Amino acid sequence: xxxxxxxxxxxxxxxxxxxxxxxxxxxxxxxxxxxxxxxxxxxxxxxxxxxxxxxxxxxxxxxxxxxxxxxxxxxxxxxxxxxxxxxxxxxxxxxxxxxxxxxxxxxxxxxxxxxxxxxxxxxxxxxxxxxxxxxxxxxxxxxxxxxxxxxxxxxxxxxxxxxxxxxxxxxxxxxxxxxxxxxxxxxxxxxxxxxxxxxxxxxxxxxxxxxxxxxxxxxxxxxxxxxxxxxxxxxxxxxxxxxxxxxxxxxxxxxxxxxxxxxxxxxxxxxxxxxxxxxxxxxxxxxxxxxxxxxxxxxxxxxxxxxxxxxxxxxxxxxxxxxxxxxxxxxxxxxxxxxxxxxxxxxxxxxxxxxxxxxxxxxxxxxxxxxxxxxxxxxxxxxxxxxxxxxxxxxxxxxxxxxxxxxxxxxxxxxxxxxxxxxxxxxxxxxxxxxxxxxxxxxxxxxxxxxxxxxxxxxxxxxxxxxx
Amino acid sequence: xxxxxxxxxxxxxxxxxxxxxxxxxxxxxxxxxxxxxxxxxxxxxxxxxxxxxxxxxxxxxxxxxxxxxxxxxxxxxxxxxxxxxxxxxxxxxxxxxxxxxxxxxxxxxxxxxxxxxxxxxxxxxxxxxxxxxxxxxxxxxxxxxxxxxxxxxxxxxxxxxxxxxxxxxxxxxxxxxxxxxxxxxxxxxxxxxxxxxxxxxxxxxxxxxxxxxxxxxxxxxxxxxxxxxxxxxxxxxxxxxxxxxxxxxx
Numbered sequence: 001x002x003x004x005x006x007x008x009x010x011x012x013x014x015x016x017x018x019x020x021x022x023x024x025x026x027x028x029x030x031x032x033x034x035x036x037x038x039x040x041x042x043x044x045x046x047x048x049x050x051x052x053x054x055x056x057x058x059x060x061x062x063x064x065x066x067x068x069x070x071x072x073x074x075x076x077x078x079x080x081x082x083x084x085x086x087x088x089x090x091x092x093x094x095x096x097x098x099x100x101x102x103x104x105x106x107x108x109x110x111x112x113x114x115x116x117x118x119x120x121x122x123x124x125x126x127x128x129x130x131x132x133x134x135x136x137x138x139x140x141x142x143x144x145x146x147x148x149x150x151x152x153x154x155x156x157x158x159x160x161x162x163x164x165x166x167x168x169x170x171x172x173x174x175x176x177x178x179x180x181x182x183x184x185x186x187x188x189x190x191x192x193x194x195x196x197x198x199x200x201x202x203x204x205x206x207x208x209x210x211x212x213x214x215x216x217x218x219x220x221x222x223x224x225x226x227x228x229x230x231x232x233x234x235x236x237x238x239x240x241x242x243x244x245x246x247x248x249x250x251x252x253x254x255x256x257x258x259x260x261x262x263x264x265x266x267x268x269x270x271x272x273x274x275x276x277x278x279x280x281x282x283x284x285x286x287x288x289x290x291x292x293x294x295x296x297x298x299x300x301x302x303x304x305x306x307x308x309x310x311x312x313x314x315x316x317x318x319x320x321x322x323x324x325x326x327x328x329x330x331x332x333x334x335x336x337x338x339x340x341x342x343x344x345x346x347x348x349x350x351x352x353x354x355x356x357x358x359x360x361x362x363x364x365x366x367x368x369x370x371x372x373x374x375x376x377x378x379x380x381x382x383x384x385x386x387x388x389x390x391x392x393x394x395x396x397x398x399x400x401x402x403x404x405x406x407x408x409x410x411x412x413x414x415x416x417x418x419x420x421x422x423x424x425x426x427x428x429x430x431x432x433x434x435x436x437x438x439x440x441x442x443x444x445x446x447x448x449x450x451x452x453x454x455x456x457x458x459x460x461x462x463x464x465x466x467x468x
Numbered sequence: 469x470x471x472x473x474x475x476x477x478x479x480x481x482x483x484x485x486x487x488x489x490x491x492x493x494x495x496x497x498x499x500x501x502x503x504x505x506x507x508x509x510x511x512x513x514x515x516x517x518x519x520x521x522x523x524x525x526x527x528x529x530x531x532x533x534x535x536x537x538x539x540x541x542x543x544x545x546x547x548x549x550x551x552x553x554x555x556x557x558x559x560x561x562x563x564x565x566x567x568x569x570x571x572x573x574x575x576x577x578x579x580x581x582x583x584x585x586x587x588x589x590x591x592x593x594x595x596x597x598x599x600x601x602x603x604x605x606x607x608x609x610x611x612x613x614x615x616x617x618x619x620x621x622x623x624x625x626x627x628x629x630x631x632x633x634x635x636x637x638x639x640x641x642x643x644x645x646x647x648x649x650x651x652x653x654x655x656x657x658x659x660x661x662x663x664x665x666x667x668x669x670x671x672x673x674x675x676x677x678x679x680x681x682x683x684x685x686x687x688x689x690x691x692x693x694x695x696x697x698x699x700x701x702x703x704x705x706x707x708x709x710x711x712x713x714x715x716x717x718x
Contacts, residue, residue: 415521420558422542423518423551424568424624425575431543434571438562438607 019208021101023127026209027083033057036181039083039128043150043184046157056170056180063174069360070298070327074242075272080213082182084127091133091148098131106132109235111204114450120199121146125216126206128184139197145190146201149217152188159190164219167250167278175274175300179215179248186216186247191226191257200229200262200448205245207234207271213244220250222257222285229260231448234267234295242297244272251279253287255309260288264451266458267295269325275301283309283338290446291318293328294458302360304333307341307372317443318347319455322355322387323462331361331392336372336402347378348440351387352462359408360392367398375405381439382412383432383463411439433463469534470496472517472550472632472663477528479516485526486512488688496533496631496663499654501674501699503667504685505707510667511555513685514636518552519545532632547576549631553621553638555667559609565620566590566604569627576628593626597653614641622653633657633664639673651676671703684710 025042027035036057040050065072087099095103095112106112106124115122121135123146130148139146145156153160170180187203207214222228234245245267253259259279267273273296279287289303305314320328334343349357359378380389391408413435421431436459437444444452472494479487486509494500504510516523517530519542529536537545560568569590574581594601597619609617618638625633635654639647654664654677666677674682674696682699684692686707691714692698702710 414558416558417560419518419520419542420554421560421568421572423546423554424572424628425543425546426571427543427575428541430571430575434563434568435560438560441562441607 019101019105021086021099021105021126021208023084023086023209024088025083025085027081029081030078031057031060031080031082031178031182035082039182039184042083042085045153049153052165053181053183056177059170060174060177060181063177066174066300069300070329070358072272072298074297075244076242077244080211080244081209082213082215083184084209084212085129086126086208087129087131091130091151093134095132102126102131105206105208106204109204109206114202118199118448118450119202120197121201123148123187123201123203124206125185125203125214127209127212127214130185130187133187135201139195142195143192144195144197145188147188149183149186149188149219152219156188156190159221160188160219163221163250163252165250167252167280168248168276172276175246176248176276179217179246179276182213182215183217183248184215186218187220187230189218189220189228189230191222191228193223194225196227197229200231202231202233205232205234207243207245207267211241211243213246216247218247218249220259220261221252222254222259224254225256226254227258229262231262231264231451234263234265242270242272245275245296247275247277249275249277251287253279253281253285255283255285257282257285258287260290261303262290262292262447262451264292264455265295265299269295269297269323271296273299273301275299277301277303279305279314281305281307281312281314284311286313286315288314289316289318289332290443291316291330292447292451292455293318293320293330294455296328297325298327298329300329302331302333302362304335305343306335306337307343308337310338310340312338312341314343316343316345317446318345319440319443320347320349320357321459321462322349322351322357324353324355327356327358329358329360331359333362334364334374336363336365336369336374339368339370340372341369342373344374345376345378346443348381348443349378349389350381350383350436350439351389352383354386354388356388356390358390358392362394362396363404364396365399365402365404369399370401372399372402374403376407378408379439380408380410381436382410383436429464433460436463471533472665473531474513474517475529475531477513477516477530478526479512479523480526481512481523486523486688487516489528490685490688490690492665492683492690494632494663494665497660498680499658499664499666499677500681500683501666501668501679502683502685503669503671503699503702506669508685509688510685511636514552514555514634514667517550517634518542543575546630547578551625551628551630551633553618553625553633553635555636555638555640557609557617557621559607559612561607561610563608564605565608565623568608569624572624572628589627593623593653596626596656597623598649599623615643615646618642618650619646622650625657626653629657631661631663633662635664635666637667637669639668639670647673648676671699674699686711686714
């Protein structure tokens with residue numbers, strides 16, 4: 001093992017540090033009309049948005065907690081803080097404008113450096129607000145918009161109103177309603193027709209306040225023939241009490257466009273991560289979800305693609321790693337709603353210790369989607385005898401000419417593989433880590449390099465001393 | 469004491485004794501052949517040398533350069549310079565040969581191996597084996613034919629350069645061309661700092677890897693030893709002939 005790897009092993013969860021940041025405003029606990037009004041006031045929103053939020057609050061209050069998935073009984077919604085404004089500055093264009101304590105956090109996470117080297121633009125959210133957003137000037141000149149969602153709402157109101165809450169309406173589910181009521185932060189992205197953004201845009205989400213709920217809301221519009229890759233990364237310090245992250249991501253991929261949305265969440269293991277992500281994909285467009293769930297206590301996340309016009313395509317790649325105390329309930333949803341649409345789901349999960357990884361997915365072919373094709377492959381790897389995995393694949397086909405395939409495997413780390421690798425000099429846990437890395441390789445190789453390296457380091461860390 | 473020494477080795481699996489007092493010495497600088505009929509315990513011996521936890525050693529010892537390795541894990545044995553080329557190499561999906569080989573080389577040498585150094589080693593080995601660079605980005609043994617798997621074992625042998633190698637039926641399932649290539653690889657390793665035990669059922673491989681000594685195993689013991697001519701005699705007369713002779717002697 002290299003020196004760098006050894007160092008990484010000593011670091012444990014390296015994002016646990018608590019930042020010394022004094023917020024400028026903290027809402028009272030619980031989600032009430034008063035809190036919603038305070039959020040809206042602090043944002044200086046138009047009246048229609050406050051109305052939208054209050055309507056969503058009613059929907060949220062009416063909808064029961066979902067009981068079909070993971071245990072959410074540890075989540076005390078009345079005890080959370082729903083809005084924390086970290087600083088007066090919002091959406092700074094340079095890191096220098098940001099209060100030093102917050103800036104230091106992002107430096108520690110390596111964000112400004114990554115921005116200089118490998119990204120086309122960066123957004124940074126701290127607790128409830130985006131503190132930074134910047135896109136390379138050259139892209140700005142081509143009409144690319146990459147700003148905080150609040151700025152998008154104010155500066156580009158027509159475009160915003162045309163799509164906001166149209167992809168994921170508040171009625172969709174209880175947590176989409178919660179986000180619609182309490183949303184704060186997230187990105188507004190618009191890529192004009194034919195513009196190809198080659199380097200990724202990245203948003204970075206940090207939660208520092210304990211017993212807090214972060215509700216970012218992102219709206220991405222990829223116009224005809226345009227291309228973009230958006231990456232979202234998440235970390236938080238470890239507190240003994242539970243926190244909540246409930247995002248809503250709405251993506252519109254117009255004709256012939258290509259987009260990819262990558263999430264690597266490495267939340268601390270006191271976080272409930274309940275996210276709704278959906279893309280509407282139009283004629284001959286292609287949308288890809290790449291979803292990595294490593295952290296959190298409970299994650300419920302099923303990125304979905306609605307293929308609305310002929311030739312629309314999607315690919316959903318998902319990796320979940322569940323350790324003791326974690327339940328990763330993840331998967332994907334594809335609705336094939338037009339002729340000759342096609343979709344692929346590849347899901348790989350690893351359960352270790354008493355961790356539990358569930359695949360939950362839906363493939364639905366609507367009547368009239370002639371020649372639609374979908375394929376689902378989900379593979380689970382169990383590290384320990386007490387590890388658990390479940391598969392809930394739902395397939396609904398209303399169209400006779402459609403082809404839908406489903407394949408699922410469950411495997412264990414095989415003693416013969418371990419022995420073989422050991423006879424080549426690798427220690428038992430190194431051998432196990434290599435086998436796990438191999439298991440997720442088909443997805444890991446699709447990640448940007450830094451993320452692939454990070455993922456490998458994390459797996460080595462998790463696998464150390466895990467066998468024998 | 470520069471030798472691989474097996475001393476009165478008894479071993480069992482699931483309560484069944486397979487090795488019944490094996491004695492065998494392979495000095496460094498020599499290549500020995502281990503022959504015998506199916507079920508004699510040849511492959512078991514190979515796996516036990518490498519430290520397969522499936523088997524229980526009941527009695528005896530294995531010494532590498534005079535030092536017992538019986539209590540060492542398979543990876544510790546490997547790092548001390550022992551290599552087993554598997555009869556049935558295992559598939560490890562998603563792990564490229566290049567990535568795996570570099571990790572193995574680093575483990576063996578106990579230090580970081582730079583890309584340039586690694587490539588130099590691998591390139592030479594590939595040329596010797598007449599193998600395409602493209603194989604390096606294939607996943608370890610996944611979907612390989614029997615011949616490709618064996619060639620891959622020899623590639624590892626050449627890159628890791630162990631002090632002692634045990635080749636378990638590396639010739640089985642190979643056509644004559646592949647056999648020659650494998651032999652070329654092993655012969656390239658021959659020299660004063662390398663010892664090998666070549667396990668084979670047939671004498672065919674020994675036309676290309678000419679052994680210094682031949683040992684014959686039957687029913688868990690070494691029953692005959694001799695020069696390369698012993699292999700030829702076995703080929704001509706068959707194992708039954710030897711079995712009769714052993715009976716008469718007993």
